[in-house]
Amino acid sequence: MSNEAPPHFKKITHTHEKWTHDVYICGTGPIVVLLHEIPNPTPEAFALADRLSKSGFMVHVPIFFGKVNAPFSTGRAISELCLGCIRKEFSVFATQQSSPVVEWIRSLCMKRMEDTKQDKIGMIGMCMTGNFALGLCAEKWMQAPVLCQPSLPYPLSKKHKSALHMSKETLHQAKEREDLEIVGLRFSEDWMCPKERFERLSNEFGNRFKAIEIDSSMNNPSNIRTTAHSVLTMDFVDEEGHPTKEAWNTVRNFLNRKLKSD
Secondary structure, three states: OOOOOOOOOEEEEEEEOOEEEEEEEEOOOOEEEEEOOOOOOOHHHHHHHHHHHHOOOEEEEEOOOOOOOOOOOHHHHHHHHHHOOOOOOOOOOOOOOOOOHHHHHHHHHHHHHHHHOOOOEEEEEEHHHOOOOHHHOOOOOEEEEEEEOOOOOOOOOHHHHHOOOOOHHHHHHHHOOOOOOEEEEEEOOOOOOOHHHHHHHHHHHHHHEEEEEEOOOOOOOOOOOOOOOOOOOOOOOOOOOOHHHHHHHHHHHHHHHHHOOO
């Protein structure tokens, strides 16, 4: 079992206040920050980073938890879900505030823009990190936020299902940005990312929120499992015409349009 990223990824370390995390980087071009999901940055997450780098982006993969490049494990996923409840960086039940780790991500973005002399960033959050780009949407430099199966706060009640894991102030500031566009991805039967959350995003942002909801109901035409969760990684199928490949194409085109245009 590997504890390192593929060899073409460069590793740096970033510290903000009391937290320090490794960050793996590959590719050249506009910055895209890829936030991995539970239980760890899997080979599928690094494969997504490779697709992004081959599409002309400088991909940054911060490491928040779990073994780097280890295969997915249901046991570890359950363990990380439980640990998420006690980690001080992750406020997994908060409905009207972002997790503290968002401030670390903000610091990383600011430092990397300074280092590379860039002024805008794209971000893909997945599962437990899926909402984190929302917490930065008030920032002018957050130009291409992508929310993949955003799962915080944990959907334990009606209120939590429709919550966005961001403060009222940040939500108001984000809604004031006329240039802001957001892309969201989820499978239709995914209880961890309930439909109420996307409905709330549509209500708040109108047509500036583009929802991609993939049919994972019983006997769906693409034979997607009803428990499918990870649109761009574990449940991604790299075949033309497959809904997850079409979702990837939409994300890539969104990043190209928002980050590569003058």
